Amino acid sequence: MRWPWPDPRAAALLAPLLMTAAPAAVARPDAATLYSQRCAACHGAERLGGRGPALLPENMGRLRPPQAGAVIARGRPATQMPGFADTLSPPEIEALTAFIYSPAPPDLRWGATEIEETRSVLVPPERLPARPVFDADPLNLFVVVETGDHHATVLDGDRFAPIHRFPTRPALHGGPKFSPDGRFVYLMSRDGWVTKYDLYSLQPVAEVRAGVNSRNVALSSDGRFVAVANYLPHSLVLLDAGDLSVKRVVPAVALRGGATSRVSAVYDARPRRSFIVAMKDIPEVWEVSYDDNAPPVYTGLVHSHEKGMVEGLAASAGLFALRRIAVEEPLDDFMFDPPYRSLLGSAREGGRTVVVNLTVGRPVATVPLEGLPHLGSGITWMREGRRLLATPHLKEPQVSVIDMANWGVVARIPTDGPGFFLRSHERTPYAWTDSMMGGPGARDTIQVIDKRSLEVVRRLRPAPGRTAAHVEFTRDGRHALVSVWEDDGAVVVYDAESFEEVARLPMRRPSGKYNVFNKITLSEGTSH
Template sequence: MKRRFRSKFAAALLVVAGLTVPAQAEPDAVKLFADHCASCHGADRLGGQGPALLPENLGRLMGPRAAAVIADGRTATQMPGFSATLDKDEIAALAAFIATPLPKMPAWGSLEIAASRVIHATAPALDRPRFAADPLNLFVVVETGDHHATILDGDRFEPLARFPTRFALHGGPKFTPDGRYVFFMSRDGWVSKYDLWSLTMLSEVRAGINSRNIAISRDGKHIAVANYLPHTLVMLSTADLSVEKIFEARDKKGNSSRVSAVYQAPPRDSFIAALKDVPEIWEIATDPNAPPVYPGLVHSHEKGMVEALQSSQGLFALRRIEIPEPLDDFFFDPPYRNLVGSAREGKAIVVNLTVGRDIKQLSLPGLPHLGSGISWTWNGRPVMATPHLKEGKISVLDMQDWSLIKAIDTPGPGFFMRSHENSPYAWTDAMMGPKKDTMSIIDKRSLEIVRTVTPAPNKTAAHVEFDKYGRYALVSIWENDGALVIYDAASFAEIKRIPMSRPSGKYNVWNKINFSDGTSH
């Protein structure tokens, strides 16, 4: 501080004397990054020991938030603080630098993916888990505060294991059909395979630079990875995380697109992919005996591996469904005959997957979060319900004609909604508004809110998940000094509270592998 004061005082004296003041050089952000960041985050900013430092990967961690992390570091991680090494202008220059997009999309194909693979351990030959808890009533809890995951016994609500994860897990872990293995995906493309029976991290591979989510095929043999960077949909083997196929995301006209999400469609034995920037939906067969589909064009990043599929059939056969405009954030009806996708704000489109075209447009203002929708039977009719990100309401739709049955007013805009086939209640949060600490409980028979609970006043309450039997509802206090709160799902009484670091999603093995009506798919 004294040195800076003296330099400013000297500059002022020069001005008084009528002399020119040399312009102060701006910090060289490229050199600062090379000197202080590249060893962990990669010279190309694509990541290494630390995560990728690109605007697509950082999300909300930019500007002042990024500067604070550079200055102070991150607790419970290997990120140190640089406030004693760099001055305020240098930290600001670094924060601005990592918020700048790369000049061109980097290549990340099968060679780069294969080179990234890390083997941590070999899965032991086991007939049963190494613990006494019910392996199908486990919860995988993602703690984003310090980048860990906890494996929780869903009967006793006691942790069985806690381990570090990659930075910024996203899109929800996915399970093999037998419930033994769980796969995580991070925002910067790392796919991790974990053995729930031996509580061991087995292997990891980086399938993209900026990834959105993953899905596992009905037979549990294949993983699909949806990427923003590069514009690809990557197929991996669940056995060893090797690359099976790479689809370059382009429409029939050759226009490139980000892949915003990929989903498993079990009754169809396929993956359904949402393309962010072009008006197409993709269906990719996961059945080796899939019948032929109409001609498509599949590309790979690898030189000399461009492949045209005429009347393609079998495993990974691609079917294109043209739609009026790009769709995002899908909800599927239970038979997977129809999907509803968000178009522009206030509009959703129903697409019939059997005939391969849109069949209805819906007016749903308030930006419905369709990916968090749930379904049940109401008065003998199949219905679905979805929260809205910008309005305090739940829209309940008749899935026979997609008409609006009711708009249920809630304390504020919400993000997650959950239920269970054995429970008459659905729980939803209001985390996107001022009543972020409030959970609303809706009677699925009367379509009325019958109770609200506040797990922690003035702290964000979010993401309900039920246990295997629908007896308990688990709610996250979504703060760094947060907790997992377990409620009796019938009486709404609090049963237990487990301290955790910003617990976000919690995923019950049974509900996920059985595609429970009350959980997202």
């Protein structure tokens, strides 16, 4: 496999195939034949992807059919996707559009064999330098994901200057994860490609495709394993973090009934030495241990009236032991309390948040939170001797604040519009949230909340009329970086105390910025 991807020479090689004369117009175009002739060379014979991304409904994201038809007709800038308006008739383009939104092949397989066939070790460990090739603080770097043209920028968090910019797989999805020493970053695309990138030598070192449609990755706290949550196929994939070889593929199958599920999220629970896994379609939360000495896990549970306890048969122990926790409905978004004893989860259609105690393995409380709280972006802090948790809402213009001692709602802080991200830092009294899910007049605003008074004390508009989102702090908490979330956007740096603008760096739709130190130390002000 060559890097960078895609190989610019591929366009010249594929041009004769892609641009051949259009077949004669027919009343009812054969979409499968058109796809084979025009698309399969880049996107795969079964639409699973190749040089180009997978063309399946699950992989389209927010791209609606009319927009997809426009891409087929006109192509896509900054990619190798050509336009076919001159070689295909409107009915043919319409037929192709409908074809790529048809369901995935029913016999789709993407197991250990298929995954291993995609794996590449690009740079062996012995060829990597012992020290960074730059003079910036390696723990105060930011990795900025620029989805506008599928690149990432390594940013010096002291000088606010780009160190390096490199191409990524299209449509990175889910936050990058850093190795415990901060040297490596793991990036994942919606098409399931996992790339291990060396921040010391500024180059990719390994890559593998762990799924066809994937949601996010997690890295074990000991740096040994990468876990990948897949929508398609329904599986959790465990990789060796060194060379990305497959350790185990775990089908997402319910304990009873045999129903399968999309895996909506996986996170590392550091003190528990385990991965916590959320299921989209079945009412279970999984805990997968990466402790070599994990105690036995029991399944086939029944209630003993004589003993008044739950008992069953030991299913597994040690490395990758799987524990299932039953919940009333699937929880597809969640966060942990700082000790990782409890998780708070919400369902996409539910009006409440469920507190699951991971020690006893069952729900213990509910919190009434309407408007789809985005718990994956929640943060916590101490106030007057009590630990508070705050979360934005995707469908309500507010931030909810919860007392984690009794799970009561302390405050509902009004915002200009529904938000997606909430961020802070241990060394600042403020939390910053966006209103990017709101309409005009709201989505360009960042609200600064005083964590002491629980009130909005400042509103910032980095680029009036343009979407502002995703705040991340520097290692010392002195500066906050905000994205102008547009194709010709920017990363805007603010002084976290005075709220004055310090720097503005042009970027191509900077969807997220991730500080190495804050991530590997589990800063209470950012997502983990």
